[in-house]
Amino acid sequence: MRIQRGTRAVVTGASRGIGRALSTELAGRGARLGLVARGKEGLEDLAVELPASPDGPHATAAADVSKWGQTSRAIDRLAKRLGGIDLLVANAGVLHYGPFIEQEIEEAEAMVRVNVFGTLYTLKAALPHMLAGRAGHIVVMSSAAGLRSFPWGAVYGGTKAFDRGLAEALRHELAATGISVTTVYPGEYGTTILDHQRDRLPAWRTNEEERPVSELVDAIVEGIEDDHRAVYAPPAVRILGLSGIAPRLTDQILTRVRGRSAAPRPD
Numbered sequence: 566m567r568i569q570r571g572t573r574a575v576v577t578g579a580s581r582g583i584g585r586a587l588s589t590e591l592a593g594r595g596a597r598l599g600l601v602a603r604g605k606e607g608l609e610d611l612a613v614e615l616p617a618s619p620d621g622p623h624a625t626a627a628a629d630v631s632k633w634g635q636t637s638r639a640i641d642r643l644a645k646r647l648g649g650i651d652l653l654v655a656n657a658g659v660l661h662y663g664p665f666i667e668q669e670i671e672e673a674e675a676m677v678r679v680n681v682f683g684t685l686y687t688l689k690a691a692l693p694h695m696l697a698g699r700a701g702h703i704v705v706m707s708s709a710a711g712l713r714s715f716p717w718g719a720v721y722g723g724t725k726a727f728d729r730g731l732a733e734a735l736r737h738e739l740a741a742t743g744i745s746v747t748t749v750y751p752g753e754y755g756t757t758i759l760d761h762q763r764d765r766l767p768a769w770r771t772n773e774e775e776r777p778v779s780e781l782v783d784a785i786v787e788g789i790e791d792d793h794r795a796v797y798a799p800p801a802v803r804i805l806g807l808s809g810i811a812p813r814l815t816d817q818i819l820t821r822v823r824g825r826s827a828a829p830r831p832d
């Protein structure tokens with residue numbers, strides 16, 4: 566699909582980070598946005614800041630995507646305001662790193678609720694609107710960690726593998742509907758997702774590794790417009806896909822690039 570005037574795009578997790586940068590790019594290309602996050606004020610500020618759409622004002626719906634009722638009501642409201650949904654970006658997510666055994670159960674639950682149920686609810690709520698239009702594109706935000714999970718990121722990696730599995734199957738399942746699906750596997754980009762624990766990161770993950778979000782946004786836009794099955798950003802993330810067939814080799818590569826803490830067990 567082309568992102569242009571007339572494109573009606575719903576983005577979850579739109580108020581900060583990747584969602585905000587992507588929403589800005591989509592609006593700059595003429596799309597009219599439906600913006601979802603929990604914080605109402607952040608959304609309303611963004612709706613005013615975005616490049617204006619010739620098709621009408623950008624719309625907002627504050628919702629916690631981990632709650633089915635809130636998510637379905639928000640998506641229904643946005644579909645009504647925009648007159649339909651052509652592009653859905655299921656992006657909202659949270660991340661807490663830490664040794665599994667020490668991790669507070671509330672942190673682990675939050676990741677499962679937002680990253681698993683949030684993505685599931687977003688797609689469930691939006692698909693009927695998109696099927697009615699018989700055309701459209703869905704972007705699911707997985708992670709490099711959804712390809713190969715890392716120490717201190719056991720639960721996060723598990724949730725992102727769920728996102729991958731959901732999106733991979735749907736791309737095929739929706740083949741005859743006019744709706745396509747792209748799964749995005751970002752490496753490490755400079756957003757607010759780790760602001761709560763900048764001083765307590767896994768040894769294999771430093772703040773200095775983070776890349777500019779604009780690079781990821783460009784790759785996602787290309788993935789949507791050229792209907793890519795997957796977006797690996799930066800491209801080297803693709804190597805992690807090897808983990809399923811050559812886990813030892815993947816561990817060796819990771820150890821060389823990120824040090825022993827990325828794959829401490831020598832098997």
Ligand SMILES: NC(=O)c1ccc[n+]([C@@H]2O[C@H](COP(=O)([O-])OP(=O)(O)OC[C@H]3O[C@@H](n4cnc5c(N)ncnc54)[C@H](OP(=O)(O)O)[C@@H]3O)[C@@H](O)[C@H]2O)c1
Pocket residue numbers: 577578579580581582583584601602603604605607628629630631656657658659660679683706707708709750751752753754755756757758759
């Ligand atoms: N940054 C990276 O390097 C990276 C790498 C791989 C994958 N990802 C994935 O990319 C996505 C976006 O990450 P980001 O780095 O842009 O994060 P971010 O800067 O923390 O932004 C997260 C956005 O999601 C919203 N959000 C959080 N919990 C929500 C909930 N329960 N319901 C609705 N909205 C919620 C936040 O707004 P409110 O707090 O107001 O709700 C915010 O707008 C996530 O799925 C993440 O796992 C990021």
